[in-house]
Amino acid sequence: MQLILRVISLLQLIAIIVAVKVSPLPAPRNITWGTDGPIQINVPSLTIQLNQDNNLLSDAFVRIKGSIESLKWYPAATEGPMSSMQPFPTATNLKKRFDKRYSGISTIEINVDDFDAALQLGVNETYTIDVTPSGISVNAATIWGALHSLTTLQQMIIYDNNNYIIEDSVSIWDAPLFPHRGLLIDTGRNFISVAKIQEQIDIMSLSKLNSLHIHFEDTSSWPLYLETYPELTNDAYSAREIYQTSDIVNLIIYAQNRGVRIIPEIDAPAHARAGWQQIDPALIACGESWWSNDVYSLATSLEPPPGQLDVLYPKTYEVLDNIYQELGTLFPDNVFHIGGDEIFGGCYNFSSTVQAWLAANTSRTYTDLAQVYLDQAIPIYLQKQGRKLIMWEDMVLNGNTVPKDSVILQSWNGAQYVPELVEKGYDVIVSSADHFYLDCGYGGWITNDPRYLDIDANEAFNNGNGGSWCNPYKTWQRIYDYDFTANLTDEQAQHVLGAEVALWSEQVDSAVVTQKIWPRAAALAESTWSGNRDPTTGYLRTTDLTQRILNFREYLVALGYPASPLVPKYCYVNPHACDFYKNQTILDEFGLHQT
């Protein structure tokens, strides 16, 4: 009985999918197509009618209208039945159904409840769209929700038979499942140009990701100019590889205009050397040491170059205070990322103050030392009214404590730590490396390293994974299928604020950043917006996403963004021809245990 119901619901689902060619990515939470047939849109004369003037929305509309006009997009292929199988119910031919009854819609009526809500964590992004033969109307809680309605419409207006159309009347209610839907880029290991950061923001906006986390600096370079300490950028890679204040201000505006928050990270107390050392070399311990992973008992860091803030040096906190004062002026977001990952005890063998502190009381541990840092630093970070912090989970996993009401933990070490953190009562953003690290799978980057040589192809962490600590490459399917709130109670799941894919940049710079992120990050965009499972059946909807993400990639290339191809084009234009299983419900079956 249950099996029969399930088959019916799948057929119904497929029937809905094939009724129209387009399907936005991420899938809306609730979308109901009508039966009026294609609705013509007068794109050249299309305007929006707002219940109050708003430049941000007007500008967004001009951009999006421009894309629609210049692309004249019509999807080359969409989800449909496998051609050689007994056919599923097929769609009525689109062109046959087109009907010139309507003169075409020239106005999008947008009603926003609250024009003033700031773009901050948790802002209401809800919107509805109603398309009927007589018009398009949008209702949105905030301008951020209204922005999302425009990118949805952008994906729905296609160019068919010399007309811009929406394929049928349709009602959408949409709102994100999670308030934090993020992408991490790292401008410390290698520089990423302002233009390429803008490109990420463009595509995030199109896929409804809303949080760009910039890991601005690391031990290797400091590209962020700050007036308080101009000497920081002496450790930029070159004069061209600096973010000037005007660059940052413009990027923030650029992102805000597209509904994307920029969350800056200054990593401390580990991953600290470049920049800081220019202010005062005594701020940094072990910055000139051999990192010594060849003699691991002497190791000072997990990757070169080493360096950590000397957390017992009083000036460290003075400098942190000054830096956060300026950051607080520069960045409007209430949330700051304070780093906090990978403190490595061995580094402090190079700090006589730390060694003296440990010797003074033999019960003291490195966890105690970290708590000394936290107790002094967190009040400084929190000085600005209303600020919240994100911190990597490491110190809490090591037994340290931080204020639960003001610190969100970002979990990266592995899927198993998410339940542990929410169990402790922390709010969590999930970036588990085993699913969400986009930099994995490209081999390693450490030089003079025999692990890349062909000496033992079977040994783990050797040639078997090409020297990459987090092999394999995370496919879009692996990203999408990760149920990052699995095994949590409903109450615990409330502590998960969202998720973030991360592209660390040891082997990334402007030449490859877009190819490595897209379209994979779109899988996270959907799983954090409307989920990775069919809301009715609870089954993984990976198969449903397949054709949409392939189409999204082609759309990005058409817009000029060099996203990576996922399949031979043959597989894109012939849905299911490249399936492994003829059984179209195989993924449901494999995914069942997680519902």
Place this chain on the structure above:
Amino acid sequence: MQLILRVISLLQLIAIIVAVKVSPLPAPRNITWGTDGPIQINVPSLTIQLNQDNNLLSDAFVRIKGSIESLKWYPAATEGPMSSMQPFPTATNLKKRFDKRYSGISTIEINVDDFDAALQLGVNETYTIDVTPSGISVNAATIWGALHSLTTLQQMIIYDNNNYIIEDSVSIWDAPLFPHRGLLIDTGRNFISVAKIQEQIDIMSLSKLNSLHIHFEDTSSWPLYLETYPELTNDAYSAREIYQTSDIVNLIIYAQNRGVRIIPEIDAPAHARAGWQQIDPALIACGESWWSNDVYSLATSLEPPPGQLDVLYPKTYEVLDNIYQELGTLFPDNVFHIGGDEIFGGCYNFSSTVQAWLAANTSRTYTDLAQVYLDQAIPIYLQKQGRKLIMWEDMVLNGNTVPKDSVILQSWNGAQYVPELVEKGYDVIVSSADHFYLDCGYGGWITNDPRYLDIDANEAFNNGNGGSWCNPYKTWQRIYDYDFTANLTDEQAQHVLGAEVALWSEQVDSAVVTQKIWPRAAALAESTWSGNRDPTTGYLRTTDLTQRILNFREYLVALGYPASPLVPKYCYVNPHACDFYKNQTILDEFGLHQT
């Protein structure tokens, strides 16, 4: 005693390396720097003086001179001692040594022995360069050797202190170890634009790779227009995704002007469907079948879509004949690649002629069937005078025989097959997937495939390798360290004509092709040109290549080619700071067993 000698030789080697900043990639076979100090080159008025007019060399010189002038290249970092170690002997400061004694060189005197030698497999590519304060003179056996001398000079002329210089007087004797130094691209699974193919040729030329093998078509698409059968390109992906005859003619000229041969591959009898089916559907067996890797006993191919030539259909050979007649007019190279990989018996379950043939004599096998194909097809392929063929090794590994004097085998299944093939007396080009497949490590591409899901992270061919059959990603080190003539006698090694890296394009098109090939292919360029081991010590020179390949990547980016970054820029500008082992001879030790 041996140890002491070795240390001395390493110190000497390093002393030579640090004496000058530049070191061409691939390393010349023999290079001896003088002690005259920097030699000024009057680049703006630089000309070449040839012993006979030659447009190809004059044009190459104009291009290369343009690059030198527009880049004004000065390497940001070159090989040197690790900074915190007891220093090795360091170079005299370059700028201090610079001396305005010389008015600067304005002529490169080039003497070519044979201006008429055609660019074909085995053409003499030898050249010498002598740079003294009074001039630059080149001797080359052919214009192809002279072209190489110009790319060497391009890498050696740097812009220092407002002057173009070569850092010291120098003598080079150079010639490749192997005549076939190749790169495979695949335009069948996804299309690659003519502009992007030209980009590959540009960089091949700069790194002295000389053979561009184009796998033109596959079961999924046929982009190559042929007059004989215009209907072939009905199976191109779109009208924009076709190589017109003029495109091919221009590409061949473009490549030839840069010393690069284009070797076309039309894959048969397997990997055949698109294009062929437009001529006559009966040419193809199983082209519309389910590929059935889910029920493997019924499988018709190793990847979708399936399709193989019906080798018992007489028209098959008529069509092959016609196609090769036109290819022979279009492509000037003596070598043609005839495919021949992955014949899959199951496909012929869809051929009634094959089934009848098998039934007629129960001793007949699929190997016998393949021999029927070979005995008919190879004489057709060899009709053109002087032609040689390259064929994938598969059929010979399965027990078939082909004429050893006219068929070269390309080995891809794994390093272990190279000795087997040369033992049988075949000439071989090495493309072992376990070292030379550039497409590995990006996860898989088959859709509706639970292998990507997080169901069993430890199972091989599952999430453990991200669904990629040839995981891991092949790092440049793994490519470089592969001693592809290991375990061969000197006589056997003579049968190895060279090697080729392959970028299959299931997940490649114009958006990513350059990033995925470069700079990794430069590791092969060096190992096939001058070897991967120090000629004196026999030790792997991976450490020596490190700084040069990092520099080569930066040079490519400066020229506008989006090659992938290999390391944080910090590691590039601080040689050895990102080494895993402080012991600089560790790779020698690991590599010793292969000398």
